[in-house]
Amino acid sequence: MxxxxxxxxxxxxxxxxxxxxxxxxxxxxxxxxxxxxxxxxxxxxxxxxxxxxxxxxxxxxxxxxxxxxxxxxxxxxxxxxxxxxxxxxxxxxxxxxxxxxxxxxxxxxxxxxxxxxxxxxxxxxxxxxxxxxxxxxxxxxxxxxxxxxxxxxxxxxxxxxxxxxxxxxxxxxYTYDSQVESLLRYINHNLTADLSIETLARKYYLSKYHMMRKFKEETGYTIHSYIISKRLLMARTLISQGTPVVKAAHMSGFTDYTTFSRAYKKQFGAPPSK
Known part of the structure; x- marks a missing residue:
C-alpha cells in the first residue's frame, strides 16, 4: 500500500x-x-x-x-x-x-x-x-x-x-502526542457523531490544517480515511450479526447509502449485500 x-x-x-x-x-x-x-x-x-x-x-x-x-x-x-x-x-x-x-x-x-x-x-x-x-x-x-x-x-x-x-x-x-491521542479516543467512541474536520477542529481548539497535518504525521493516515475505515469495520460487524444493511450503514455514522456502498466495496472488495 x-x-x-x-x-x-x-x-x-x-x-x-x-x-x-x-x-x-x-x-x-x-x-x-x-x-x-x-x-x-x-x-x-x-x-x-x-x-x-x-x-x-x-x-x-x-x-x-x-x-x-x-x-x-x-x-x-x-x-x-x-x-x-x-x-x-x-x-x-x-x-x-x-x-x-x-x-x-x-x-x-x-x-x-x-x-x-x-x-x-x-x-x-x-x-x-x-x-x-x-x-x-x-x-x-x-x-x-x-x-x-x-x-x-x-x-x-x-x-x-x-x-x-x-x-x-x-x-x-512509549511515546504519543496527547492531542492526537484525544482525537483518536473521541473518534473511536463517537463513530456515529458529526466527525467533520471543522467540528473536530472546533472541539479541540486547533487549526484544521494543523490538526490534519499532525494526525497524519503521528498515525500515517488522514483523519478522513481513518474515520471512514473505522465506520466501515463497524458496519461490517453489524451486518455479520444480522443487522439489515441500510440500518447498519446508518448505525455506523453514514448518512448517504450510496457513499457507504461505494466505500464498502472499495475497502472489502464486495458490496455490503454480499
Whole structure:
C-alpha cells in the first residue's frame, strides 16, 4: 500500500479459535499500517522493534507483551540489522470463552497496549508459552485438549495482569502526542457523531490544517480515511450479526447509502449485500 489516503488494508485470516506462531527472522521488509479481523498478542523475545498502534509508539524489551485488538490499526517497525524473534498469538473475537477477550476491549478503552512484567511473572508466562507451542506440534493422546487448556491458562493470566494493572508502567517505553491521542479516543467512541474536520477542529481548539497535518504525521493516515475505515469495520460487524444493511450503514455514522456502498466495496472488495 503506497499511500495512506486509501482505507487501511486487512491482513491475515483465522479459521481456528486461536493460532500460535514462533518466528525468528531478519528482513528489511517495511510494513504498512494494517488491521486484523481477530485479536493479536505479540510477545517480543529479541531484536530491536517498535510497534505503532492507534497513535502510540511502543519501544519493546524482551518478553514485553502487546495486546492488539481486533480492527486496531497498527504496524511494526523492525531494525533489520539484528534478528527479530517473537511469539504471535491470533485469537478469534467469537471464541467460546468470551471473557478471555476482555483484555483487548480494555486495551482499546485505555488506549494502552503494553504489558511489561517483573522477572517472576515473566518466567511463568514464558513456561506456559513454550509448553503451548510444544503441545500444538505434538500428536500424543489429548494434545488438542492440553493445547486448549494451556491457551486458556495463558490468557487468564494475561487478563488478570492487564485488567488489574499488575504490570510495570515505564513512561520511557512509549511515546504519543496527547492531542492526537484525544482525537483518536473521541473518534473511536463517537463513530456515529458529526466527525467533520471543522467540528473536530472546533472541539479541540486547533487549526484544521494543523490538526490534519499532525494526525497524519503521528498515525500515517488522514483523519478522513481513518474515520471512514473505522465506520466501515463497524458496519461490517453489524451486518455479520444480522443487522439489515441500510440500518447498519446508518448505525455506523453514514448518512448517504450510496457513499457507504461505494466505500464498502472499495475497502472489502464486495458490496455490503454480499
Amino acid at each position: 503506497g499511500t495512506f489516503q486509501e482505507p487501511t488494508e486487512k491482513s491475515g485470516y483465522l479459521e481456528q479459535e486461536f493460532r500460535l506462531f514462533h518466528i525468528k527472522d531478519q528482513t528489511k521488509k517495511e510494513f504498512a499500517y494494517h488491521y486484523h479481523d481477530f485479536h493479536k498478542v505479540v510477545v517480543f523475545l529479541s531484536g530491536r522493534a517498535a510497534y505503532h498502534i492507534e497513535g502510540k509508539s511502543y519501544y519493546l524489551k524482551p518478553w514485553d507483551i502487546l495486546l492488539v485488538s481486533r480492527h486496531a490499526i497498527h504496524k511494526p517497525e523492525i531494525d533489520p540489522s539484528v534478528p527479530y524473534e517473537r511469539f504471535i498469538l491470533w485469537i478469534r473475537d467469537d471464541i467460546a470463552h468470551q471473557e478471555l477477550t476482555r483484555c483487548f476491549q480494555k486495551a482499546s478503552d485505555r488506549s494502552f497496549n503494553l504489558i511489561r512484567l517483573d522477572s517472576q511473572v515473566q518466567e511463568h508466562l514464558k513456561e506456559l508459552l513454550y509448553d503451548l507451542s510444544a503441545s500444538l506440534k505434538a500428536e500424543e493422546f489429548g494434545s488438542d485438549l492440553l493445547s486448549d487448556a494451556l491457551f486458556t491458562q495463558f490468557m487468564v493470566y494475561v487478563n488478570r495482569i492487564f485488567l488489574e494493572k499488575q504490570y510495570i508502567l515505564d513512561q520511557k517505553s
